[in-house]
Amino acid sequence: MASTAVLLLQLLLVSLASASHLLGTSATYTYRGQNPDGTYKVDLHSRSIFKTCDYLSWSCSGSNCLNVVKSPSGVIDKNTNTPVTTCETETVFTTNVSSDKPFQMRASGCCWRSTANNVGSWYLLTEVDLGKRSDTGKPNRSPDIGLLPFLRVPQNCPRTYKLTSFDPDGDKVQCRYGKVSGTECDKCNLPPGFLLDQGSCTLHYNYTQANSNAFGLELMVEDFPQGHINLQYADGSRSYRVPMTARTPPPTTAPLSKLPMQFSFLVDPPAPSCQEGDFLPKLLPPTPANGAHFLAEVNKELEIRVKAQAKHATINNIIVSGPANISKHQTTPGEFVLRWTPLPDDHGQHFVICFAVEAVKPPAVYQSEMRCVLVEARSEKVKSHVICNESSMTVSVEKASFPRLHEDHMQLNDPSNTACSLQRHSNSTHIIAIIPLNACGTQIEEDEENLIFKNEITTVDNPGDLITRKHQMEVQFYCQYPKQGNVSLSFVAHRKNITVWEKGFGTFTYQFEFYPNNQFQTMIDPAAYPLEYDIGNRIYMKIKATSSVNNTQLFLESCRAAPYDNPNYRPTYSIFENGCQMDPTLQIHSPAAQKEFKFSMEAFKFIGLHNQHLMRVDIPKDNPNMTCQAVPLRSQSMVSNQQDHDPPSRPEHHASPQE
Incomplete structure (x- = not known):
C-alpha cells in the first residue's frame, strides 16, 4: 500500500510539472451538433502560452457532463524576444453532454511565471448554454476573441489595446475583470496603471514602474443579446435573457456565455522616444487596419502582409496569435507574410488573427501596436x-x-x-x-x-x-x-576523392577544391560551405590529380554550368569546351605541378532567376551547377575507364592517364 501511495504522488508531481510557468490563455467553443445517440457535442478551443510548448487540461463541470477528449495540440507561435522563450499552443477538448442544459468547463493549476502583481495559480472558467435561442432558432454561438498573450510597452509610453471580439449572433460583447476568486481568477484585481473599458473591451495602459516580471491580467469575456430572448431546452423548460443596459447591469443580467482571457503584460524600462517609427515599430501599408475583415476559402491559402519600420532599432520578428496552422515568414527586412489555409471543418466559422512587430536595440525590445483581423472561412467560390x-x-x-x-x-x-x-x-x-x-x-x-x-x-x-x-x-x-534542396541532390563543390580504376595502371584520384585567392595556398575549409559570391567576384578553383603514374599532366577538357540541379539539364553555359576557354572572364593560373589545374572566373547568374548567393553547395534553384571533366593527356591511345559511382545528380568526372 505504501508503494502505491508513493507512485500516485510521483504521477501527480509529473502532471503539475508538465503545465507550469503559464503566461496567458484564452478559450472559445464551437457547438458540433448532436451525436447519433442523442447526446450533444461541443469543442472547446484552448490557447495557452508557456515557457515550453505545453497545454492546459480542462474538465467538464455539470450534471449533464459525460466525457472530455483532448485532441493533439498544435503550435501557433514561438518567441525568443521575451525574458524567457515562449510557445503558444492550441488544443481542442471535445466535450459530450447528455442534455442541452448549461454546463461549465474549468481549468486550474500552478503556476504562472513570476508576476509583478503576485498572480500565482490559474483559475479558468467557460460557461456554455446549448438552449435554442428564440431569435435564431439555434444554440448560442461563442464570441470570437483575439489577443496576443504576451504584450509589452516601455513604462513611459501610454498605449491603448482594443481586445478584438466578434459575435456571430450579433450579440453585445463585454470584457470585464475576473471577480470570483478561485473560479474566474486568482488575485482578481486590475493592477494600478491600467484602465479597462468594459463596454468596448479596451485596455488602456497609462503608467507604472518597469518590472522584470510581467503583470498577469485575468479577464472574462461575456455576450448579451441585443433584445429580449428566451432559450428553450429539449425537456420543454425555458430561460430568459435581456439586453445589458445601465439599468440592468451585471450580475443582474445573466450573460449567454462566459469565456476566460488571461495574458501577460510586461512594462519595460523607458524608451528614448515614444514616437512610433523611432524605436517602437510603426506599422505601414499594406498592413491591414485593426478590425479588418477577410474572406478565406476552404483549402485555399489566405495571405496577410505586414510591414513596419523603426529608424533607431532593428525589426527582427513578428508575433502572431491565431489558428494553430497559421505560419509567418519574413520576406524582406521589416516585411512579413502571415499565411493560413482554412480546413473543411472550419467552414462557416470566424477566426481572429492578432499580430505585432518587434524591433531590438540591445538590450531593449520594442513592440508595435497590436492589430487583430477577423477571417471568415467559407466554401470555395472559384474553382x-x-x-x-x-x-x-x-x-x-x-x-x-x-x-x-x-x-x-x-x-x-x-x-x-x-x-x-x-x-x-x-x-x-x-x-x-x-x-x-x-x-x-x-x-x-x-x-x-x-x-x-x-x-x-x-x-x-x-x-x-x-x-x-x-x-x-x-x-x-x-x-x-x-531555395535549398537536399545536399545529396545538389552541386557539391567539395567531394570525396574519386577513385577511377584503369586497366594496367592501378589507381589514381583527383580533387576539386575552392580557394580564397590567387595564391592557392590553403583551400577553403569544407565546413565553411555553402559558399556565397556576389556577382562579379572572382572564384578561385583547383583540380589536382594524385595519380601514382609518372610523367602525367592534367588537362581540363570541359566545364559547364547549369541553373538547375540536374546533370542532364539543357541548355548549359560552357566555361571550357574541348579544352578551349569559352568564358571571357576566365583566367588560367600557372600550376605548381603538372598534375594540377588552377583557374578562376567571375561569379555570374542566369537571366530571369534570383540574383543573389551564387554557387552555394546546398544551392537554391537560381545558382549554377558545374559539371567538369578532367582528362590527363597521353600520346598513346586512350584506354577504357570506369565511371565513378557517386549519385548521378552530382558532377560527373572522367579521367584517363597519359604518359
Whole structure:
C-alpha cells in the first residue's frame, strides 16, 4: 500500500510539472451538433502560452457532463524576444453532454511565471448554454476573441489595446475583470496603471514602474443579446435573457456565455522616444487596419502582409496569435507574410488573427501596436488549380464557377505580351494561362526558405483598359520553390576523392577544391560551405590529380554550368569546351605541378532567376551547377575507364592517364 501511495504522488508531481510557468490563455467553443445517440457535442478551443510548448487540461463541470477528449495540440507561435522563450499552443477538448442544459468547463493549476502583481495559480472558467435561442432558432454561438498573450510597452509610453471580439449572433460583447476568486481568477484585481473599458473591451495602459516580471491580467469575456430572448431546452423548460443596459447591469443580467482571457503584460524600462517609427515599430501599408475583415476559402491559402519600420532599432520578428496552422515568414527586412489555409471543418466559422512587430536595440525590445483581423472561412467560390514547373506556372479556372465572365474581359498582371493572352490556351470549360516565371507581370518574392512567383487574373471592363470600376473577380496564384534542396541532390563543390580504376595502371584520384585567392595556398575549409559570391567576384578553383603514374599532366577538357540541379539539364553555359576557354572572364593560373589545374572566373547568374548567393553547395534553384571533366593527356591511345559511382545528380568526372 505504501508503494502505491508513493507512485500516485510521483504521477501527480509529473502532471503539475508538465503545465507550469503559464503566461496567458484564452478559450472559445464551437457547438458540433448532436451525436447519433442523442447526446450533444461541443469543442472547446484552448490557447495557452508557456515557457515550453505545453497545454492546459480542462474538465467538464455539470450534471449533464459525460466525457472530455483532448485532441493533439498544435503550435501557433514561438518567441525568443521575451525574458524567457515562449510557445503558444492550441488544443481542442471535445466535450459530450447528455442534455442541452448549461454546463461549465474549468481549468486550474500552478503556476504562472513570476508576476509583478503576485498572480500565482490559474483559475479558468467557460460557461456554455446549448438552449435554442428564440431569435435564431439555434444554440448560442461563442464570441470570437483575439489577443496576443504576451504584450509589452516601455513604462513611459501610454498605449491603448482594443481586445478584438466578434459575435456571430450579433450579440453585445463585454470584457470585464475576473471577480470570483478561485473560479474566474486568482488575485482578481486590475493592477494600478491600467484602465479597462468594459463596454468596448479596451485596455488602456497609462503608467507604472518597469518590472522584470510581467503583470498577469485575468479577464472574462461575456455576450448579451441585443433584445429580449428566451432559450428553450429539449425537456420543454425555458430561460430568459435581456439586453445589458445601465439599468440592468451585471450580475443582474445573466450573460449567454462566459469565456476566460488571461495574458501577460510586461512594462519595460523607458524608451528614448515614444514616437512610433523611432524605436517602437510603426506599422505601414499594406498592413491591414485593426478590425479588418477577410474572406478565406476552404483549402485555399489566405495571405496577410505586414510591414513596419523603426529608424533607431532593428525589426527582427513578428508575433502572431491565431489558428494553430497559421505560419509567418519574413520576406524582406521589416516585411512579413502571415499565411493560413482554412480546413473543411472550419467552414462557416470566424477566426481572429492578432499580430505585432518587434524591433531590438540591445538590450531593449520594442513592440508595435497590436492589430487583430477577423477571417471568415467559407466554401470555395472559384474553382482553380495551379501547376508549377521549372520555368512557368499553369493555372486553370473553371468557367462554370464564374458565370457571365469571359476570357476577353480577363487578364494577367501584364497582358502586353501576346504570349500572356488568356485566349491562347483557354477552352470551352476552363480559362487556362501558361505564365513564364519571368514574364506577364509575374512578381518574385522570397522568404527564409522559398522563392515565390506571383501573378493574378483580374477582370477588366474592356480589353486593353488600364483601369476598371467593376473588378468582378480576382484570382491570385503563386508558385513556391524551395531555395535549398537536399545536399545529396545538389552541386557539391567539395567531394570525396574519386577513385577511377584503369586497366594496367592501378589507381589514381583527383580533387576539386575552392580557394580564397590567387595564391592557392590553403583551400577553403569544407565546413565553411555553402559558399556565397556576389556577382562579379572572382572564384578561385583547383583540380589536382594524385595519380601514382609518372610523367602525367592534367588537362581540363570541359566545364559547364547549369541553373538547375540536374546533370542532364539543357541548355548549359560552357566555361571550357574541348579544352578551349569559352568564358571571357576566365583566367588560367600557372600550376605548381603538372598534375594540377588552377583557374578562376567571375561569379555570374542566369537571366530571369534570383540574383543573389551564387554557387552555394546546398544551392537554391537560381545558382549554377558545374559539371567538369578532367582528362590527363597521353600520346598513346586512350584506354577504357570506369565511371565513378557517386549519385548521378552530382558532377560527373572522367579521367584517363597519359604518359
